[in-house]
Amino acid sequence: MKARMNYRSANPQALNAMLQLEKYVQESGLDKNLMELIKIRASQINGCAFCLDMHTKDARKLGETEQRIYLLNAWREAGFYTDAERAVLALTEAVTLISNGGVSDEIYANVREHFDEQQYVALIMAINTINAWNRIAISTGMTAPCEL
Known part of the structure; x- marks a missing residue:
């Protein structure tokens, strides 16, 4: 499928702003595997095929197992995630679906x-960044596989 437009060339300043957010997240000190779980889960919720394709591949390169990737959308019922990962996945869902009641005191x-x-703020920034990437990809018609 062909994208509606190439946002990168249409507005390089917008791309640069997003890349600065991404740079912050990458340099935040958060675990790389945890960041990929955030990116995959948010992308599942948002229905972003382009980002799901990218981040499941990235997770595999980092050594993430197929089983954990496949069961991520059912993380509450799957026993493959640590308590810290479960807490972050709940936060990812709450922030991604912020209009459904926000982030509860329990999740926080x-x-x-x-x-x-400091790590909490970095997690919020990671979640917000992938949500922004999802919205850019979906709005500009990027799917998997995507030709620009």
């Missing part, structure tokens, strides 16, 4: 059991 407290304030 659960995340804070595993991550300090």
Whole structure:
């Protein structure tokens, strides 16, 4: 499928702004595998085929197992995720679906059991960044596989 437009060439400044967000997230000190779980889960919720294709491949390159990737959309019922990962996945869902009630005190407290304030902000930035990438990809017609 062909994308509607090439947003990268249409507005390089917008791409540069997104790349700065991505750079911050990559340099935040968060675990790379955890970041891929965030990216995959948010992309599942948003229905972003382009990002799902990209981030499942990236997760595999980092050594993530097929089983954990396949069961990510059912993480609550699957016993393959740590308590810290579960807390982040709940946060990812709450932030991605922010209009469904926000981030509850319970989710916040659960995340804070595993991550300090600085890490919490980094997690929010990681979640917001992939949500922005998803919205850009979906809005410009990027699918998997995508030709620009």
